[in-house]
Amino acid sequence: MQPQVSALELRAKTGGAAIRKIPIARVELDAREFAAVRKVLESGRLRAGRVTQAFENEFARAAGARHAVAVNSGTSALFLAYRALLEPGDEVIVPDFTFAATAAMVVAAGCKPVFADVDPETCTLDPHEVERRLTRRTRAIAPVHLFGGPADVAALAGLAKRHGLRVVWDAAQAHGAEFGGRDVGSFPDAVCYSFYPTKNMTAGEGGMLTTSDAKLARKLRLLSSHGEASRYSHILLGYNFRLTDIAAAIGRVQLRKLPAALRRRRENARILTRGVAGLHGITTPRAGSGANHAYCLYTIVLEPKALGMNRDQFQRALLRHGVETAVHYPLPLHRQPIFRGYGSDRDFPVSTRLAECVVSLPVHPGLTRPDLERIVQAVREIVSTRK
Ligand SMILES: Cc1ncc(COP(=O)(O)O)c(C=O)c1O
DSSP: OOOOOOHHHHHHHTTTSOOOOBOSOOOOOOHHHHHHHHHHHHHTOOSSSHHHHHHHHHHHHHHTOSEEEEESOHHHHHHHHHHHHOOTTOEEEEESSSOTHHHHHHHHTTOEEEEEOBOTTTOSBOHHHHHHHOOTTEEEEOOBOGGGOOOOHHHHHHHHHHHTOEEEEEOTTOTTOEETTEEGGGSSSEEEEEOOTTSSSOOSSOEEEEESOHHHHHHHHHHHBTTEEETTEEOSOOOBOOOOHHHHHHHHHHHHHHHHHHHHHHHHHHHHHHHHTTOTTEEOOOOOTTEEOOOSSEEEEEOHHHHTSOHHHHHHHHHHTTBOOBOSOSSOGGGSGGGTTSOOGGGOHHHHHHHHHEEEEOOOTTOOHHHHHHHHHHHHHHHHHTO
16 A cells, blocks of 8 residues: 555645655656567557567577567466476475566466465575475475565575476566675576566566476477467467567567666666665665675665654555555565465564565666755654654
8 A cells, every 4th residue: 555645744744835746666668668569469469479479589699598488467477487497296395575477477377386485684585484384295385585675596596406396486676786796586497587667678478487498398389388288289278378579569678778778777776875875764675695786676674663763654644655565575475365275474574574574665777866866865864854
């Protein structure tokens, strides 16, 4: 829920003049996307075809993977990865602090999600907690590069190897994030991306899987399109999760813009951190060792006692300065109605606390220098006047 602030309150801040609201996210489209979509529309070939294939090739190259399979959402990408790699009843260890789809698709694939707590600094899957949740039925782990900050790839990949587990990486928020100098899309077994409009790049809606395993890529491709090996010959029970060439046309342009957009996101994050780090009651985001954060989201952790206000009050105060914020995420997975019975607050102290205290500030590439200064000033003012 977004806190509400009236237009009157907003005007009061500036002595009557309306202040421009700084949005939490903004889709950046220009004539290049419009022209690419127009070309597809004029061609009359709208379904997955040559444009989607070109998008897959370009995405695989950018992510440092041998193969990429385009699908119609990040959720579909996760579902297909689990379907392709696992058998019904298998257990998959998932972080307790993530977007619901990471775990919901485990259930949809007939498997069982097992939640594990996250690291308090990076908010990503804690390898020690994974070790504690292993059972004889554990077959995979699904770490999430949350907010664009890479999980501890070295520790998690090592753990998976030692225990013979598959790894499905959720990189829905992490286009362009790196670990150990490598793009997160290059690690085995499968990496799942989303092109939802608030992500680092968009296609309207859409998703992508990357893998360097040719057999797995073929299976994913089959599953995404009716399991159809040749015309009307269905060799696997499949689905229609295909992307359209219309969406792929947007995606291709966005992929070309990604390096510049990432530079802006990282620079914006640097300015925000320089401006608010060290303020009592606020912890700024941190990439783990060896990780290069992609800042899909700039999520700070509040300490309500030190601040003298709760998260709601903090968000409302920022909105009075015209700064929109959001909460990713207000509930840990074990508290979601769909996951009742999967554990209690006592099992996941870190994710339970994070869900109460995180708040995301705008970091998108559309921010101007004055916008960033306004965000920093607003946070500093709110923190100092409360103490
Ligand atoms: C971490 C995470 N996983 C999965 C998804 C699902 O992606 P989509 O919305 O494209 O289905 C999202 C998107 O919001 C996400 O943030």
